[in-house]
Amino acid sequence: xxxxxxxxxxxxxxxxxxxxxxxxxxxxxxxxxxxxxxxxxxxxxxxxxxxxxxxxxxxxxxxxxxxxxxxxxxxxxxxxxxxxxxxxxxxxxxxxxxxxxxxxxxxxxxxxxxxxxxxxxxxxxxxxxxxxxxxxxxxxxxxxxxxxxxxxxxxxxxxxxxxxxxxxxxxxxxxxxxxxxxxxxxxxxxxxxxxxxxxxxxxxxxxxxxxxxxxxxxxxxxxxxxxxxxxxxxxxxxxxxxxxxxxxxxxxxxxxxxxxxxxxxxxxxxxxxxxxxxxxxxxxxxxxxxxxxxxxxxxxxxxxxxxxxxxxxxxxxxxxxxxxxxxxxxxxxxxxxxxxxxxxxxxxxxxxxxxxxxxxxxxxxxxxxxxxxxxxxxxxxxxxxxxxxxxxxxxxxxxxxxxxxxxxxxxxxxxxxxxxxxxxxxxxxxxxxxxxxxxxxxxxxxxxxxxxxxxxxxxxxxxxxxxxxxxxxxxxxxxxxxxxxxxxxxxxxxxxxxxxxxxxxxxxxxxxxxxxxxxxxxxxxxxxxxxxxxxxxxxxxxxxxxxxxxxxxxxxxxxxxxxxxxxxxxxxxxxxxxxxxxxxxxxxxxxxxxxxxxxxxxxxxxxxxxxxxxxxxxxxxxxxxxxxxxxxxxxxxxxxxxxxxxxxxxxxxxxxxxxxxxxxxxxxxxxxxxxxxxxxxxxxxxxxxxxxxxxxxxxxxxxxxxxxxxxxxxxxxxxxxxxxxxxxxxxxxxxxxxxxxxxxxxxxxxxxxxxxxxxxxxxxxxxxxxxxxxxxxxxxxxxxxxxxxxxxxxxxxxxxxxxxxxxxxxxxxxxxxxx
Numbered sequence: 001x002x003x004x005x006x007x008x009x010x011x012x013x014x015x016x017x018x019x020x021x022x023x024x025x026x027x028x029x030x031x032x033x034x035x036x037x038x039x040x041x042x043x044x045x046x047x048x049x050x051x052x053x054x055x056x057x058x059x060x061x062x063x064x065x066x067x068x069x070x071x072x073x074x075x076x077x078x079x080x081x082x083x084x085x086x087x088x089x090x091x092x093x094x095x096x097x098x099x100x101x102x103x104x105x106x107x108x109x110x111x112x113x114x115x116x117x118x119x120x121x122x123x124x125x126x127x128x129x130x131x132x133x134x135x136x137x138x139x140x141x142x143x144x145x146x147x148x149x150x151x152x153x154x155x156x157x158x159x160x161x162x163x164x165x166x167x168x169x170x171x172x173x174x175x176x177x178x179x180x181x182x183x184x185x186x187x188x189x190x191x192x193x194x195x196x197x198x199x200x201x202x203x204x205x206x207x208x209x210x211x212x213x214x215x216x217x218x219x220x221x222x223x224x225x226x227x228x229x230x231x232x233x234x235x236x237x238x239x240x241x242x243x244x245x246x247x248x249x250x251x252x253x254x255x256x257x258x259x260x261x262x263x264x265x266x267x268x269x270x271x272x273x274x275x276x277x278x279x280x281x282x283x284x285x286x287x288x289x290x291x292x293x294x295x296x297x298x299x300x301x302x303x304x305x306x307x308x309x310x311x312x313x314x315x316x317x318x319x320x321x322x323x324x325x326x327x328x329x330x331x332x333x334x335x336x337x338x339x340x341x342x343x344x345x346x347x348x349x350x351x352x353x354x355x356x357x358x359x360x361x362x363x364x365x366x367x368x369x370x371x372x373x374x375x376x377x378x379x380x381x382x383x384x385x386x387x388x389x390x391x392x393x394x395x396x397x398x399x400x401x402x403x404x405x406x407x408x409x410x411x412x413x414x415x416x417x418x419x420x421x422x423x424x425x426x427x428x429x430x431x432x433x434x435x436x437x438x439x440x441x442x443x444x445x446x447x448x449x450x451x452x453x454x455x456x457x458x459x460x461x462x463x464x465x466x467x468x469x470x471x472x473x474x475x476x477x478x479x480x481x482x483x484x485x486x487x488x489x490x491x492x493x494x495x496x497x498x499x500x501x502x503x504x505x506x507x508x509x510x511x512x513x514x515x516x517x518x519x520x521x522x523x524x525x526x527x528x529x530x531x532x533x534x535x536x537x538x539x540x541x542x543x544x545x546x547x548x549x550x551x552x553x554x555x556x557x558x559x560x561x562x563x564x565x566x567x568x569x570x571x572x573x574x575x576x577x578x579x580x581x582x583x584x585x586x587x588x589x590x591x592x593x594x595x596x597x598x599x600x601x602x603x604x605x606x607x608x609x610x611x612x613x614x615x616x617x618x619x620x621x622x623x624x625x626x627x628x629x630x631x632x633x634x635x636x637x638x639x640x641x642x643x644x645x646x647x648x649x650x651x652x653x654x655x656x657x658x659x660x661x662x663x664x665x666x667x668x669x670x671x672x673x674x675x676x677x678x679x680x681x682x683x684x685x686x687x688x689x690x691x692x693x694x695x696x697x698x699x700x701x702x703x704x705x706x707x708x709x710x711x712x713x714x715x716x717x718x719x720x721x722x723x724x725x726x727x728x729x730x731x732x733x734x735x736x737x738x739x740x741x742x743x744x745x746x747x748x749x750x751x752x753x754x755x756x757x758x759x760x761x762x763x764x765x766x767x768x769x770x771x772x773x774x775x776x777x778x779x780x781x782x783x784x785x786x787x788x789x790x791x792x793x794x795x796x797x798x799x800x801x802x803x804x805x806x807x808x809x810x811x812x813x814x815x816x817x818x819x
Contacts, residue, residue, distance in 0.1 A: 071134035072181035142171035204311035333380035360493035360515025397469035400643035403766035421446035466490030475507035658729035767810025
């Protein structure tokens with residue numbers, strides 16, 4: 001009736017999506033049109049159709065909530081000895097909604113003499129009426145059920161093979177979706193022993209197989225695959241497959257047993273076996289992907305294709321799933337100069353474990369949980385394991401953290417040799433590069449800015465370790481740097497990031513494809529197979545499959561984890577070393593050269609004044625050149641501001657909030673302007689010029705649950721008398737002469753009522769007076785805080801040579817990717 005009632009061409013197809021178009025075409029078009037194939041850009045249509053059909057059949061959601069039972073339709077196979085013409089049987093059952101294991105045959109239901117049936121601790125009201133009503137509705141979808149209702153007490157219905165197949169393939173799934181308890185013989189389910197299906201077998205590659213030559217191709221990097229037809233655990237030969245195919249029936253008797261042959265799958269198996277690529281090679285990570293997900297073809301995950309793995313891949317999967325290996329305790333190297341917290345020891349063990357398996361991995365711990373020192377500990381572990389390995393470590397990072405890495409390695413892993421690859425004097429030949437790396441376990445630090453320019457040189461070496469810090473730098477799949485880093489070969493690849501990469505699937509693909517090429521397939525296949533179903537249709541099944549696939553390669557701990565928070569102090573501080581831009585370094589050196597001659601000639605109060613003026617100007621320059629030059633603002637002119645932006649991006653991505661203290665009001669103005677534009681958010685600023693009434697308003701706004709993520713404060717105005725427990729990060733953008741003043745400011749967040757651990761970040765410009773004063777303050781604090789006053793007068797008492805040493809610019813103060 002529907003097919004004759006309206007012409008397909010009359011519908012406004014331009015307004016319909018692809019799946020709606022195909023759906024209507026199947027309903028209204030020629031009888032041969034069907035709507036069988038499931039596409040990943042379709043919604044879960046069967047579920048939606050079930051909801052719609054329940055409404056059509058009068059089974060409302062409200063009524064469904066009140067029922068205590070559902071009607072079961074259980075299909076039973078004929079006995080194998082019954083012959084080719086034996087009948088199948090669809091048995092009717094009453095099944096408890098809250099306990100599917102409690103099922104009552106229809107005969108018992110109809111034999112009850114009262115309106116209530118009691119079984120064990122269950123009581124069913126008017127079950128015979130409900131069963132007849134349900135069978136009546138089901139009969140509208142499946143004719144044999146309707147015919148069985150000619151009996152007053154139907155217990156089931158006999159089906160021939162054609163009817164049984166129609167129930168399995170068409171009526172059964174729809175009835176199940178509308179709330180019936182549909183059960184099929186286990187042997188005929190997706191992995192059943194009597195279902196003909198395709199199977200993908202993955203095994204070790206043999207030397208010389210498929211044209212490979214072991215002298216050119218590592219057999220560890222490749223696996224052999226073969227498509228085959230299988231019946232249960234038995235592989236079907238080509239001749240046997242042809243015999244079954246020639247029967248042209250979905251349910252056939254073969255070798256005395258009933259076998260299910262899905263016509264659609266049969267065609268697919270024929271195509272697979274006939275394809276020239278029915279056997280061949282795939283990368284180790286392509287094989288691993290199929291082994292971890294159980295999906296032979298990620299672009300068509302609903303195809304019933306079994307994956308069988310053998311040899312090294314099977315051993316690898318078993319090792320990856322072994323709790324014993326993951327829980328193995330690793331001895332922290334004796335050369336590590338520090339102490340790892342328990343969760344950091346687990347991180348070290350995980351890195352070592354991944355290295356042993358030859359798998360790239362991503363350490364994605366929250367900011368402040370110590371990714372840097374966990375990586376340093378792994379490098380030291382490898383140094384103990386292979387002391388003569390001179391392949392070295394290549395580490396890419398943002399320009400702003402090169403100095404930080406150098407300081408951290410020197411502090412925690414002094415046995416590691418560190419070199420920097422940057423500037424006009426950097427190595428430009430393989431000989432020069434090898435000369436820099438001649439000392440075993442040298443760590444070469446370089447920047448993402450040089451990735452595309454120097455990739456042809458860097459890829460000439462095989463590295464022991466290749467590390468990407470702030471790995472979100474390669475999140476853009478098509479960016480040249482993202483392509484360049486993939487060309488560099490290493491035994492073990494590691495990505496470090498503090499951002500939740502699982503929330504950005506394109507970023508996830510880019511990082512995982514760098515770590516383990518081929519694991520997630522091509523980006524286009526990944527987009528179709530995972531990104532679209534998850535991001536557009538919120539497909540939980542696909543999301544679960546993706547988690548199974550990437551989970552073994554990512555370790556992410558957050559500060560709120562119960563197993564982490566018990567290991568953390570309530571407040572912990574970190575020094576963040578920043579580099580200067582070339583403009584800052586030039587301006588800094590010019591100020592020193594100009595002022596030192598005047599200071600040398602001055603005496604008494606005049607000298608004190610000139611020293612303090614120089615120190616103030618230098619502190620302004622390392623904050624931002626505009627503080628001294630009074631010209632137009634530009635965020636890329638300050639290395640410290642660049643690093644602050646990078647860290648705040650991670651903090652905001654994780655849903656955290658931050659206070660930023662500066663001693664300069666003008667720097668606060670710059671921060672408000674840059675941060676509000678960069679993050680497209682309101683950034684309040686509390687300074688000495690803010691009236692008390694507005695101060696309270698700013699504080700209340702920040703403390704509100706929906707308040708802004710960033711609060712800028714001047715050190716003097718915001719350093720005392722405030723309660724700002726909404727923040728769990730505190731930044732000291734510039735350093736004060738007295739550590740006690742910084743402590744007071746930090747305590748704005750670390751106060752009674754703070755429910756989270758507070759992280760304190762002290763930004764220090766490398767090679768400048770900030771770094772040298774920090775060393776002096778640390779030493780003085782260890783003696784007695786009282787000898788340091790808040791004015792910095794102790795600095796003015798230094799003799800000229802000591803002062804020159806304090807303010808002179810170190811060689812590691814600047815790194816410029818433009819070199």
